[in-house]
Amino acid sequence: MIRPMQATDAPDVLALLHWMDDAPEREVFAPDARDVTELRGECEDRVCLVATGEDGEIRGYCALAPFRDGLALEGPLGLGDLHLLLARAVERAEGLPIYAFSARDNLAAREALEAAGFTPMHTTDFxxxxxxxxxxxxxxxxxxxxxxxxxxxxxxxxxxxxxxxxxxxxxxxxxxxxxxxxxxxxxxxxxxxxxxxxxxxxxxxxxxxxxxxxxxxxxxxxxxxxxxxxxxxxxxxxxxxxxxxxxxxxxxxxxxxxxxxxxxxxxxxxxxxxxxxxxxxxxxxxx
Incomplete structure (x- = not known):
C-alpha cells in the first residue's frame, strides 16, 4: 500500500535512513535529518509517501521537494519493489521536471528510476x-x-x-x-x-x-x-x-x-x- 507519510511514521522512516547509511550501495538523495524531530520538520514542506507491508510496517519512502525549475526526488528508498512507490511520486509531480540522485552502485533504485522514465544526465565523482x-x-x-x-x-x-x-x-x-x-x-x-x-x-x-x-x-x-x-x-x-x-x-x-x-x-x-x-x-x- 502507498499512502502519504504521517507524523507517526517518522521513527520508521528514520530507521530506513539509517539502513541506507549502513551501506554505500543503498545511497539515494534523502533527508539530512537523523533525528525524529528534525525529520518531521524537514518533511513539512515536501510531498512524502511511504510504502507499507501487509501488517502496516513501513517498507519504503519517497518524497518530492522544490528544486531548481522543478522538484527533487528523495528516494526511492526501501525494501522490496520500488516501482509502485516511485510511480505514485511521479503522479504527484503534476508534470514538473523531477531530478533524482542515486549512488552508481544502487542498481535497484537506478533500475526503478529508468523504468519510470528518468534519464541519466551525468555522474559526479567524489x-x-x-x-x-x-x-x-x-x-x-x-x-x-x-x-x-x-x-x-x-x-x-x-x-x-x-x-x-x-x-x-x-x-x-x-x-x-x-x-x-x-x-x-x-x-x-x-x-x-x-x-x-x-x-x-x-x-x-x-x-x-x-x-x-x-x-x-x-x-x-x-x-x-x-x-x-x-x-x-x-x-x-x-x-x-x-x-x-x-x-x-x-x-x-x-x-x-x-x-x-x-x-x-x-x-x-x-x-x-x-x-x-x-x-x-x-x-x-x-x-
Missing amino acids: YAARVAQLARAARVPDGYTTADTLAPGAYRTLYRTSEDGWAGRLEWTDAEIQAHFARDDVRLVLLLRGGQPVGFAELELNAEAARADLTYLAVHPAERGQRLGRALLALAAAEAAAHPEIRDLRARAHDHARAARALYTHAGLTHCRSVVTYLRDDTEGEA
Whole structure:
C-alpha cells in the first residue's frame, strides 16, 4: 500500500535512513535529518509517501521537494519493489521536471528510476584526502596575492567566465551572495594578480562530519595552464586545516570535467563515491 507519510511514521522512516547509511550501495538523495524531530520538520514542506507491508510496517519512502525549475526526488528508498512507490511520486509531480540522485552502485533504485522514465544526465565523482596532507603544498604563487572576500559583482563575473555549468549562482542577487559568504561555515580563498581576481576556491565546513567540502574551484581561462588550480586546492586545504575539528577535504567533479578530475587525482585525493544524476522532464518538446 502507498499512502502519504504521517507524523507517526517518522521513527520508521528514520530507521530506513539509517539502513541506507549502513551501506554505500543503498545511497539515494534523502533527508539530512537523523533525528525524529528534525525529520518531521524537514518533511513539512515536501510531498512524502511511504510504502507499507501487509501488517502496516513501513517498507519504503519517497518524497518530492522544490528544486531548481522543478522538484527533487528523495528516494526511492526501501525494501522490496520500488516501482509502485516511485510511480505514485511521479503522479504527484503534476508534470514538473523531477531530478533524482542515486549512488552508481544502487542498481535497484537506478533500475526503478529508468523504468519510470528518468534519464541519466551525468555522474559526479567524489574525492577525499586529509587536509593536513594537502595543506603541506600550500603557498601563494609568485606574482599573486590572496584575499578572503570579493564584491558580489566581481564574484559573479569571475564565476561566469570560469565555468558555464554553474548557472544557478548567476541568478543570485547581491544580497544573496553576501548572505552566503556571511555564513559561519563558508570560506572563500581568492587568488589575485595585479589586484584582479583570477581564481577562487570555495569551502563549506562541516564540523559534525569533521570535513570541509570544496564546493567550487575556478580559474579564469586566461590564467589556466599555470597550476593555479592546484595552488588554490592547497590554499583551501590550509584554510580548512586552520580549524582543528576539520580532518578531511572532499571535492567533486562531473564525468565531463576532465581537468578537475586530473587535478584531484594528481594532488593525492582518492576517489570515494559516485552519484548519478537523473532527470524526468515531461515538458521537453513543449512549445
